[in-house]
Amino acid sequence: MRGCLAVVRKELLSYFNSPVAYVVIVSFLVFTSVWFFLIHDFFAADIASLRRYYGIMPLVFVVLIPALTMRMWAEERTAGTDEILLTLPVSEMSLVLGKYLAALSLVLVAILLTVFVPLSVRQLGQFERGEIHGQYIGLTLLAFAGTALGGLFSSVSRNQISAFVLTALLLLFFTLAAELNVALQLPAGPAAVLRFLSFEHRFRNLNRGVLDTRDLTFFAGITVAALSLTAVSLVARKQR
Amino acid sequence: MRKVRDRLVLRVLVFGAIALAMANGVLYYTRIDLTERGLHTISAVSRELLAGLDYGVTITYYRSSRLAGRFAEPHEISDVLDEYAAVAGTVEVRVLDPSRLERPEAVEALGVVPQQLTVTEDGERRTTVVYSGIVIEYLDRRATMPFVFSAATLEYDLTTMIDDLVREDRRTLGFLVGDPVRTIEQFYQLVGSELARIYEIRLVRPGEVIAADLDLVLVTDAHRLWPDEVDLVAAYLDDGGSVLLTLNLVEIELEDGMRPRAVGRTAAHDLAARYGVTVGESLLLDESHNEITVEEIAAGMRVPRAYPYPHWPVLLTRYTSEDHPVTARFAGLDLYWPGWVSVDPGLEDVQIIAASTPQAWLMHEPFEISPHRSEQFLRDAAPTRGQYGLVAVARQAEGEGRLAVVPDADFLRDDLLQATGSAWNVEFAAGLTQWLSHDERLLEIRTRATRVLTLSAVADPQREATIRFMARAVNIVLVPLAVLVYGLLRLRRRRRRSRAGGGPHG
Numbered sequence: 001m002r003g004c005l006a007v008v009r010k011e012l013l014s015y016f017n018s019p020v021a022y023v024v025i026v027s028f029l030v031f032t033s034v035w036f037f038l039i040h041d042f043f044a045a046d047i048a049s050l051r052r053y054y055g056i057m058p059l060v061f062v063v064l065i066p067a068l069t070m071r072m073w074a075e076e077r078t079a080g081t082d083e084i085l086l087t088l089p090v091s092e093m094s095l096v097l098g099k100y101l102a103a104l105s106l107v108l109v110a111i112l113l114t115v116f117v118p119l120s121v122r123q124l125g126q127f128e129r130g131e132i133h134g135q136y137i138g139l140t141l142l143a144f145a146g147t148a149l150g151g152l153f154s155s156v157s158r159n160q161i162s163a164f165v166l167t168a169l170l171l172l173f174f175t176l177a178a179e180l181n182v183a184l185q186l187p188a189g190p191a192a193v194l195r196f197l198s199f200e201h202r203f204r205n206l207n208r209g210v211l212d213t214r215d216l217t218f219f220a221g222i223t224v225a226a227l228s229l230t231a232v233s234l235v236a237r238k239q240r
Numbered sequence: 241m242r243k244v245r246d247r248l249v250l251r252v253l254v255f256g257a258i259a260l261a262m263a264n265g266v267l268y269y270t271r272i273d274l275t276e277r278g279l280h281t282i283s284a285v286s287r288e289l290l291a292g293l294d295y296g297v298t299i300t301y302y303r304s305s306r307l308a309g310r311f312a313e314p315h316e317i318s319d320v321l322d323e324y325a326a327v328a329g330t331v332e333v334r335v336l337d338p339s340r341l342e343r344p345e346a347v348e349a350l351g352v353v354p355q356q357l358t359v360t361e362d363g364e365r366r367t368t369v370v371y372s373g374i375v376i377e378y379l380d381r382r383a384t385m386p387f388v389f390s391a392a393t394l395e396y397d398l399t400t401m402i403d404d405l406v407r408e409d410r411r412t413l414g415f416l417v418g419d420p421v422r423t424i425e426q427f428y429q430l431v432g433s434e435l436a437r438i439y440e441i442r443l444v445r446p447g448e449v450i451a452a453d454l455d456l457v458l459v460t461d462a463h464r465l466w467p468d469e470v471d472l473v474a475a476y477l478d479d480g481g482s483v484l485l486t487l488n489l490v491e492i493e494l495e496d497g498m499r500p501r502a503v504g505r506t507a508a509h510d511l512a513a514r515y516g517v518t519v520g521e522s523l524l525l526d527e528s529h530n531e532i533t534v535e536e537i538a539a540g541m542r543v544p545r546a547y548p549y550p551h552w553p554v555l556l557t558r559y560t561s562e563d564h565p566v567t568a569r570f571a572g573l574d575l576y577w578p579g580w581v582s583v584d585p586g587l588e589d590v591q592i593i594a595a596s597t598p599q600a601w602l603m604h605e606p607f608e609i610s611p612h613r614s615e616q617f618l619r620d621a622a623p624t625r626g627q628y629g630l631v632a633v634a635r636q637a638e639g640e641g642r643l644a645v646v647p648d649a650d651f652l653r654d655d656l657l658q659a660t661g662s663a664w665n666v667e668f669a670a671g672l673t674q675w676l677s678h679d680e681r682l683l684e685i686r687t688r689a690t691r692v693l694t695l696s697a698v699a700d701p702q703r704e705a706t707i708r709f710m711a712r713a714v715n716i717v718l719v720p721l722a723v724l725v726y727g728l729l730r731l732r733r734r735r736r737r738s739r740a741g742g743g744p745h746g
Contacts, residue, residue, distance in 0.1 A: 017734055022727030026720045033715035043708050046694050116719050120711035124695040124704065130274035137274075191310050210280045211272040217265025225258050232251055 003090035007098025048125025054135040066167035069150025131209035138206030141219040148226035290328035304370035316391040351384030378405040413439035418461035450476035455677040462487040462508035470507035482676035489579035515634040516590035526553035527599035547611035572664035579647035580628035592629035
């Protein structure tokens with residue numbers, strides 16, 4: 001546990017000392033706000049609901065999460081520090097968890113900074129508070145699963161760019177699985193599998209204020225599986 | 241070697257546990273409604289109805305697996321049905337795929353309507369038939385929802401249908417059109433279809449005695465009724481019936497250059513006055529209004545052009561009664577050349593439930609309605625500026641008749657509703673009819689999903705503009721700028737430290 005916390009601390013310092021994290025978070029905040037207030041034109045739409053704002057987040061996370069997680073392991077590999085890291089007296093799972101929690105904290109900071117949107121418009125209408133709570137639970141679950149997948153792809157990639165591309169592609173697939181389903185008009189079996197895997201479909205319940213334990217189990221399962229696979233890939237590398 | 245084997249076993253166990261947990265989560269699950277109003281939970285009204293049933297209700301959802309595999313909506317519908325089964329032991333829910341039945345087309349005999357869906361199977365695009373209909377059975381009675389593809393109003397629809405099945409009869413609404421030229425099919429089809437979901441509709445002709453067993457009567461164009469015809473409506477009201485009365489002050493012939501014709505005081509106006517509702521004899525214009533689109537000739541072509549049109553007021557939530565069940569969750573109401581109403585303040589059971597903005601004004605005769613002569617619209621504004629009633633309701637003793645008066649017979653006309661996209665007028669009328677037929681409890685389910693969704697909580701336009709500006713400024717500029725400044729300060733401090741320490745880790 002102590003080893004894990006030490007890794008978290010070191011990683012967090014490293015994130016906050018790098019300009020990449022600030023650029024990514026600022027781009028995320030500007031893009032989502034411009035989309036919501038100017039492109040979607042929230043005030044002209046005249047609807048006291050933030051579903052459209054939070055509804056676009058799964059798609060925005062396709063870029064945000066890989067941009068923050070790409071360096072998790074790939075940077076160590078490029079710099080050649082991964083071998084030193086693996087020889088430290090810390091278990092693989094502690095390493096994985098430490099790096100994961102640090103990257104997750106960064107994604108959660110980005111999410112937390114969006115609370116100014118509901119706070120700044122709440123006086124204008126009767127916003128459903130439970131819906132907003134659901135939206136934040138949903139974003140947190142998406143962050144849990146997305147960051148774990150980002151960590152997994154960073155651990156198996158040779159460099160940060162391939163980690164970014166692989167994670168973005170996978171998240172895009174998970175996010176748009178249900179849409180693919182409609183576009184490709186697949187047979188019922190594969191279509192049901194795609195719908196099961198769809199992040200957007202899972203997020204839809206929470207976006208309207210319904211917490212379904214099936215969605216919780218799904219995101220928890222993806223997160224634990226991705227973290228375990230990351231640990232497995234580290235062990236394999238260590239054994240080589 | 242043993243260590244490697246142990247690790248392998250551990251990995252297999254971990255992934256097995258994850259797979260089992262996910263499968264278990266799919267089989268045994270619960271849904272928690274986080275909304276304050278319980279928008280996604282079966283309401284107390286439905287629960288009480290289901291708990292009071294003497295016999296079981298079977299709800300069968302005929303859902304094609306092709307549809308369920310592709311879209312989320314059929315699953316949302318199933319979730320609502322599962323809630324019904326969970327809250328009452330008297331409800332049995334079955335989900336069946338018609339294609340797996342011996343005779344799939346048999347569901348059509350139950351009233352379920354097939355829909356066409358294009359699918360690609362084995363590399364070929366083909367059109368297939370899908371179903372998504374609900375059949376409710378109670379004893380030997382049956383009701384069918386032919387095609388359902390949204391859970392938005394499903395609870396209201398299901399509970400109303402179950403209530404109708406249990407009561408063994410449907411509520412009945414009499415539809416009386418005062419204008420002999422107008423028919424429901426030509427002018428009031430939208431409201432007619434919506435009301436047909438709730439009531440059995442019986443056409444009442446002007447001059448026909450109104451049957452006492454009708455739950456309520458909708459009288460449109462009441463100003464066109466002759467005094468003896470109005471007497472029949474009054475007699476129905478006196479016998480404890482309920483009436484929704486819509487009447488005009490002017491008649492506008494849209495096809496005739498929008499020429500207004502003053503109606504003057506009619507027997508229908510006197511009927512409203514008997515119940516404490518006075519209909520004013522001026523047109524109402526409002527700062528909150530829709531636009532009117534008229535065709536103009538430009539360069540030899542007909543070109544549509546929109547003009548701001550204060551003769552078509554848009555009612556705002558903040559000027560409706562929060563205490564009345566019809567307007568407690570007001571979604572919207574647009575009027576067309578309305579008059580105005582006032583009520584006798586001495587009468588407790590008569591009230592205005594929707595009013596204009598305080599910036600409305602009146603126009604006395606001669607009326608000017610042409611958008612090309614808008615300078616005339618403010619002619620009588622100065623002495624008449626103020627707030628006016630637009631919908632009034634009156635109730636007699638508990639359990640007796642009720643009256644609602646809307647000083648605009650055009651607010652349910654199909655062509656005008658389509659011109660301004662005012663579907664909420666139909667919703668409003670349906671809500672009024674449910675209040676008139678003493679169905680406040682069902683009205684509660686109907687309107688709970690249509691809570692005030694507009695951004696209209698701030699009355700002062702200047703304050704509203706400031707909040708809007710601040711929201712944009714804070715989220716697009718200030719918060720990102722704050723993050724950027726924090727990052728720059730941090731990076732600068734770090735650089736300074738590293739320079740002072742002589743190295744990057746100093």
